[in-house]
Amino acid sequence: MQLSPPGNLPSRENMDTATSVKHLGEFTGEEVLLEGWVYNSRSSGKVGFLMLRDGTGIVQCVLSRADVGEELFAAFKELTQETSITVWGVVKEDSRAPGGYEIIAGGFTVHQLALDYPITPKEHGTAFLMDHRHLWLRSRRQHAIMLVRHEIIRATRDFLDDNDFILVDTPIITPNACEGTSTLFGLDYFGRQAYLTQSGQLYNEANARAHKRVYCFGPTFRAEKSKTRRHLTEFWMVEPEMAYCDLEGDMAWAEQLVAYIVSRVLETSGQQLEVLERDTGKLEQVKAPFPRLSYTEAVKSLQSAGVDMQWGGDFGGGDETIISEQYDQPLIVHRFPAAIKAFYMKQDPDDNKLALGMDILAPEGYGEIVGGGQREEDLEVLMARLLEEGLSAQEYEWYLDLRRYGSVPCAGFGMGIERVVAWICGLPHVRETIAFPRLLNRLEP
Template identity: 60%
Template sequence: MEHIYISDIAAYEGQEVTLHGWVYNIRSIGKVWFMIFRDGTGMIQGVVVKSEVTPEIFELGSKLSQESSVTISGTVRQEKRSIGGYELGIKSIKVHQLATDYPITPKEHGTAFLMDHRHLWLRSKLQHAIIRVRHQVIKASRDFFDNNGFTLVDTPILTANACEGTSNLFNVDYFDTVAYLTQSGQLYSEASIGAHGKVYCFGPTFRAEKSKTRRHLTEFWMVEPEIAYCDLDENMDWAEKFISYVVGWCLEHCKTELEILERDTGMLEKVVPPFPRVTYDQAVQILKDNGVDFTYGDDFGGADETIISSQYDRPVMVHRWPAEAKAFYMKRDEKNPDLALGVDVLAPEGYGEIIGGGQREDDHDTLVERILHHDLPMKPFQWYLDLRKYGTVPHSGFGMGIERCVTWITGIKHIRETIPFPRTIYRLEP
């Protein structure tokens, strides 16, 4: 039998169809009862009338429970009063399993309880919509790079060395030595561009920071392009084109989801190139103009980012940062060696940094100096230094955190709802 989905139900008006799914809710008013039914693609109301079905089918109205798995058959008809505009006049029901005591009720719950039941929470309406947006953000990201001549080159998750030497990494037993879970594929992508010119990697990354905020996960997904013969300005061109494409794609393909999430899409529609570009120095001036007591040289905190981004109606790119606070591989500005050619893209509406990147140091001897200056071991970086010995070129790249981007596009408060099974400092299950 043809497997029909609720998302296609309009095409079957007047016909008898069979749907496979789960009971979302049941309401009875005596000789008629209603089932809100979902199949993963949407929801539809089923109606069971006592005079139209066998007693066995009608009695299921008092037996079926929330999240019981059922196959239902009946006739599709238009019905204004029904969710989605269509309903199913049910003729038969096959029960696969009666669910008992489903923990998530149609009333309010706390986030701790819901996160403990994340494996079930994913079924509810808002979570379903968020994960669908996430899917489209990932699809759009890959499409953008695929359509612009980039080659996907995967980078390892297990690594021997800390790529930036600063952040805390998770370590794992690796036979008789220790390995680390990657916090970025960047260094490897710098190797990949020597072979393919324009590349990107997309995968999970790990940070063992004991962060406890709504913007952090210990395991998150990042898409990182790297481009040969590309300076900071061109890198920013790519970043704004990329973000605009992803947002535009979601506006077009996630209309239903953004509506369910009650997202004000007006702010997203403004996300088109060019994005404002301000230097770190200019950003500091913005903070001072707003009465913030800010120490030059520091990184911006969450509140600082909100003030800076609130000056603009689209993402803002902050570039040319004090070099001392930045990673060893960042290229210095020729015009001012105290500045590194890095760029952060801050999302509007207080969502903070969604992209970090910059131009990489491409001179061998300078890089050796930087590694020494940062007290990093030279040996694990030999292959990285090789890249500066055999046909080095100016190159740049950036990384976008998928979950930060989804948090912003969906307009929700907390990053943990943008990944199916979040990993945070105090959560490893489910």
């Protein structure tokens, strides 16, 4: 359908390129062309309101029957939700319009009329929305979440890049399991057993000896049959690794990264947080340094809170919540029992029952967002720990080489992007923090 606008209104020929809703403020009083989709439309007998969504924002376009003519006005009334259209008209400041600006429309062109769009402006259940995830992404809240995710990733990369970290990607397909095969997705690699990575850390350690400070950033896979609000089977993790760094340095880098991300989102994404109805007061309190608690202190604190827990065990999700709710900042828990940690984690020289690991627990019950620690740099100790875990030294020869040729203290951590997004956006579940989540019971769409 192509309709010509009447004579005294802006015509499409006057404009060469389309602008976007995000930049409308620069065109007050001018004619613009917008390309987008119908978000919603309303009409009374002689005035129509078209909410146009163009990916950068939503703007109300006003069509007056007297101005646009009978034919165009009748065509407007045929428009359905999510129909793709190009609209042209004059930008006008108007306090009655959501967003402060509206378009006095001169005309529009329909590209495709969308019939029976499944997601109506009313409420829907999560199962239905997840089945229509490919369409749900267009809605206002989901759009805002993806923008915040984008900003979190940008802030992460800016922070690391500006501090002389080099992005060195690590492989997704790996030949062996660094911490047992039960949590890994297996795959056939030309007749050999291979796995999807659950961490780039071992490779990061090699890269850190080439570049001193490195990070990898990619998808990570866990085949755990976990069915909780904080687990995905495929998630994105950024993993910085630093040569010549100990546990203290590791904690400092991690807390500064987290604090920087929060301040950047507050600075740039206020509009999105408003759409998400996030209480930003709680985010504004996030400032490095974060409070620190040793594992041993955390266990004592839990025991005095009435939790039945012995020294040596791992924290459950509920335990994490109880500990972190005592603080309004992210909390660093450090020095865990060596027995429950991976073979490559360095033992505490002051107490060999402890490993030099650390976790950061997000406030408001969001749980662990960062996990990391100092690596064992001594060849003999590392070899002994590896064999203790029943792993084959032969498969880790290249990793052991890192201790043979210029070994140094080395530390790093992994930060789960989806958990950080869930926390900063104030979402109850990580499934909305990624465009197409992979969950225990969900592989589609």
